[in-house]
Amino acid sequence: MREEEKSPVRGGAGISRRTFAIGAVGSVAMLGLGAVKLVGAESVVRPPGAQDENAFLAACIHCERCREVCPRHAIKPATLESGLLNLRTPEMDYHRGWCDFCESAEGGEPLCVRACPTHALRLPGLPASEHVRLGMAVINTDWCLAFQAMGCHECVDACTFEAMGVNDDGTPYVIEDACNGCGACEHACVSLSSGSISVGATDRAIVIVPAEGEVLHG
Amino acid sequence: MARKGEEGKATEAVESRAPHGALKTARVRFAVAVGVLALAAVGYFTATGMGNACAGGWGDLVLLCPLGALTAMVAQHAIIPQAVVSLVLAAAVLLVGGRFFCSWVCPTVVLGKVLPSSRGLKARGDESAGCSEAGCAACARGCGKARGVKLDSRHAILAAAVVSTLIFGFPVFCLVCPVGLTFAGVLLVMRLFAFGEVTWAVLAIPAVLAVELALLPRWCQNICPLGALQSLVAVGNRMFVPTVDRESCLKATRGVSCDACVQVCPEGINLHDVAAGATTLADCTKCRDCADVCPAGAISFPLLPKGTPKISTVSASEPDEPGDLREA
Numbered sequence: 347m348r349e350e351e352k353s354p355v356r357g358g359a360g361i362s363r364r365t366f367a368i369g370a371v372g373s374v375a376m377l378g379l380g381a382v383k384l385v386g387a388e389s390v391v392r393p394p395g396a397q398d399e400n401a402f403l404a405a406c407i408h409c410e411r412c413r414e415v416c417p418r419h420a421i422k423p424a425t426l427e428s429g430l431l432n433l434r435t436p437e438m439d440y441h442r443g444w445c446d447f448c449e450s451a452e453g454g455e456p457l458c459v460r461a462c463p464t465h466a467l468r469l470p471g472l473p474a475s476e477h478v479r480l481g482m483a484v485i486n487t488d489w490c491l492a493f494q495a496m497g498c499h500e501c502v503d504a505c506t507f508e509a510m511g512v513n514d515d516g517t518p519y520v521i522e523d524a525c526n527g528c529g530a531c532e533h534a535c536v537s538l539s540s541g542s543i544s545v546g547a548t549d550r551a552i553v554i555v556p557a558e559g560e561v562l563h564g
Numbered sequence: 565m566a567r568k569g570e571e572g573k574a575t576e577a578v579e580s581r582a583p584h585g586a587l588k589t590a591r592v593r594f595a596v597a598v599g600v601l602a603l604a605a606v607g608y609f610t611a612t613g614m615g616n617a618c619a620g621g622w623g624d625l626v627l628l629c630p631l632g633a634l635t636a637m638v639a640q641h642a643i644i645p646q647a648v649v650s651l652v653l654a655a656a657v658l659l660v661g662g663r664f665f666c667s668w669v670c671p672t673v674v675l676g677k678v679l680p681s682s683r684g685l686k687a688r689g690d691e692s693a694g695c696s697e698a699g700c701a702a703c704a705r706g707c708g709k710a711r712g713v714k715l716d717s718r719h720a721i722l723a724a725a726v727v728s729t730l731i732f733g734f735p736v737f738c739l740v741c742p743v744g745l746t747f748a749g750v751l752l753v754m755r756l757f758a759f760g761e762v763t764w765a766v767l768a769i770p771a772v773l774a775v776e777l778a779l780l781p782r783w784c785q786n787i788c789p790l791g792a793l794q795s796l797v798a799v800g801n802r803m804f805v806p807t808v809d810r811e812s813c814l815k816a817t818r819g820v821s822c823d824a825c826v827q828v829c830p831e832g833i834n835l836h837d838v839a840a841g842a843t844t845l846a847d848c849t850k851c852r853d854c855a856d857v858c859p860a861g862a863i864s865f866p867l868l869p870k871g872t873p874k875i876s877t878v879s880a881s882e883p884d885e886p887g888d889l890r891e892a
Contacts, residue, residue: 368786369717373724379739380732403734404639407632408744409619410751414611423751425763433739433765434748442759463619463626463646464636 387429389556391438391481391527393421394447394474395459395467397557405466408434412458412467418443420529421458438480440529440554446506447474447528475507480527481554483509483520489537489551492517501552504534518552527554587828589852597673605750616747617669618738629743630654631725631790635735638726655797662801663794667830667851671746672777672784679778710839713795713846722789737789742776745769785832791847799846804865806845806854808835813862825854825863835863 389399393412396402413421413436420443424432436458438445448456456474459467471477483501491498495516502510502518509524510531537551600617607614615621618629626646628636633647633654667673713719725737738744749769755761777783784791814820815836826834832842835854855863 365717365786368781369720372717372721372787376721376724376728376736377731380728380734380736382739383732383734400733401640405636405644407618407629407636407735407738408748409615409628409632410747411613411615411619411626414607414613414615419611422755422761423748425752425761426765426768427763430739431734434744461613463628463644463650464633465640465642465644465646466636 382431385429385431387431388427390424390428390432390435391440391529391554391556393436393438393458393467394445394456394478394480395462395469396436397478397480401468402466403431403435405462405464406435407464407466409463410434410436411461411463412436415457415461416443417448417457418446420445438527438529438554440532441550444504444529444533445480445527446530449473449475475526475528478526479557480529481557482522482527483525483531483552484555485518485520486547486549486551486553487517489547489549490517491537491551498536500534500536501531504530506530520552527557529554587853587856589856593668593673593851594677596668597671600669601671601674601746601750604747605754608751608754617671617743618747626650627653629790631722631741631793632735632738634793635726635729635737638729639733639735658794658797659800660803662798662804662846662848662850663791664804664850665794666784666791667849670743672742675742675746675773675777679774709844710837711799711844713799714843716843717786718788718792719796721787722792725789740772740776741790742773742783742788743790745773749773784830785842795843795846798848799844801846801848802869803867804850805869806833806835806848806850807864807866807870809862809864811862812860813858814860816862822859824857824859828853828857 383403392399392402393416396406408423410423413423420438420440421436422439422442424435424437426433428437445456448454454473455469456467459469459474462468469477485501487493497516499512499516499518502512507524507526507528509521509526511519511521513519531552532550532554535550535552538547538549603614604616604620606612607616613622615626618632619626621627628647628650630651633644633650637644637647728736748765752761752763752766752769756763756766776787780787808816808825810816813836814822823836826836826841829835829841830851830853831847831849833845833848833854834841838844850865852865855861855865
């Protein structure tokens with residue numbers, strides 16, 4: 347198919363050797379660019395409905411409408427640091443907001459899913475909070491203030507899906523079956539923002555990590 | 565869009581027969597393109613959801629980039645209603661206004677002024693005019709066709725982008741599209757200042773744009789698959805088509821060897837003899853540079869085509885069907 351397009355001699359005049367060369371090099375570049383997919387990219391925490399990474403990447407045209415409509419500003423454009431393939435694709439930003447799946451205000455369908463014009467965000471079912479798992483909360487016990495006996499339980503208080511509990515010694519734990527990665531805990535975590543209490547901390551003490559396309563069945 | 569009557573244009577045009585950058589519509593176009601970028605930036609800032617060129621609009625009324633819509637469907641092997649609607653709308657817009665997006669809206673219009681020695685955006689220049697002037701052998705049977713679209717490297721790259729999307733399963737061209745990258749760059753800079761979000765992309769995106777538009781051999785004319793896709797549909801465009809008034813054209817009336825309009829055309833259209841140009845009127849971006857540069861003010865962009873043949877097609881081979889894309 348490409349060969350046909352590039353055929354230089356049809357029509358006599360028209361196509362010069364230079365045009366042919368640019369077309370050929372450009373075409374090869376396009377194919378090479380596609381091969382970026384084979385290299386892969388870091389997995390990032392995606393908005394609701396993007397949990398099947400392959401289906402998501404096929405449809406996302408980086409238009410950023412999901413980011414624009416998010417009422418909690420919980421979506422940011424992924425940057426080069428998470429891979430060329432991910433550049434400009436939506437990623438959850440729990441430092442600025444968390445995902446309540448728009449359940450309180452929008453009757454269950456997240457605005458980002460509704461806004462996505464190419465069906466890159468597509469839910470397996472409603473309500474979203476029961477059907478998708480954006481990621482999984484993970485506690486860093488070195489950085490968590492509760493593990494330093496400081497009595498902090500901000501994350502446990504923030505969790506709206508009953509996915510966190512407190513041990514007898516006051517340290518929090520994640521109930522993995524109940525966690526859907528909404529990020530309220532990470533959003534609430536004060537370990538990093540309330541001064542450099544934990545030595546060497548580079549991120550919050552509870553963060554959401556990608557859940558590798560897991561889909562909950564509710 | 566700055567389409568005025570032709571009266572009094574001749575004297576003005578003679579005075580303003582200036583280098584490419586100083587053409588008066590060019591200034592208006594620059595302002596419009598800056599306005600579009602500014603509108604997107606305001607949208608980003610106020611979160612009013614007016615989007616960017618990849619998907620612009622409000623609420624459910626969203627127009628997708630035709631190439632994005634097409635490749636998203638190719639990658640998904642599925643029909644997406646919003647994408648189909650966008651493609652139909654884009655086709656309608658192209659039939660009415662031709663490729664006006666390219667010279668009035670596309671952010672490369674702005675970048676062309678900002679980037680140093682932007683080879684990527686200059687006119688096709690001598691190359692295209694050469695054929696008719698040298699009276700090359702090929703011209704004996706017509707240098708090419710006067711209608712339809714002349715397929716070139718852009719169309720090959722468009723085909724490759726679609727094939728690559730089919731193979732690898734994602735909209736490949738979106739990764740390097742200068743339109744998308746420009747909007748992304750605006751957003752990243754805003755986020756850099758608003759949230760202190762530091763990323764290499766803040767440097768990488770301008771670098772990629774600079775390579776694409778300043779270092780590669782003329783992006784818009786040789787490479788851009790988005791322009792190529794538009795030209796395929798703009799073949800059917802009959803409105804606002806540049807028309808030479810043969811009563812006042814210096815070349816036609818007095819035999820002056822004036823090729824100002826040919827030289828200035830960034831798309832390489834030869835209005836004196838379309839068949840001899842590098843491209844046909846399907847690639848006209850309605851930039852009006854030819855009308856501005858014409859010393860006799862002989863070129864206009866009428867809303868509807870005149871009854872008589874628009875332009876000289878003397879040395880053209882028999883006119884092709886407008887929809888015929890297979891010949892090059």
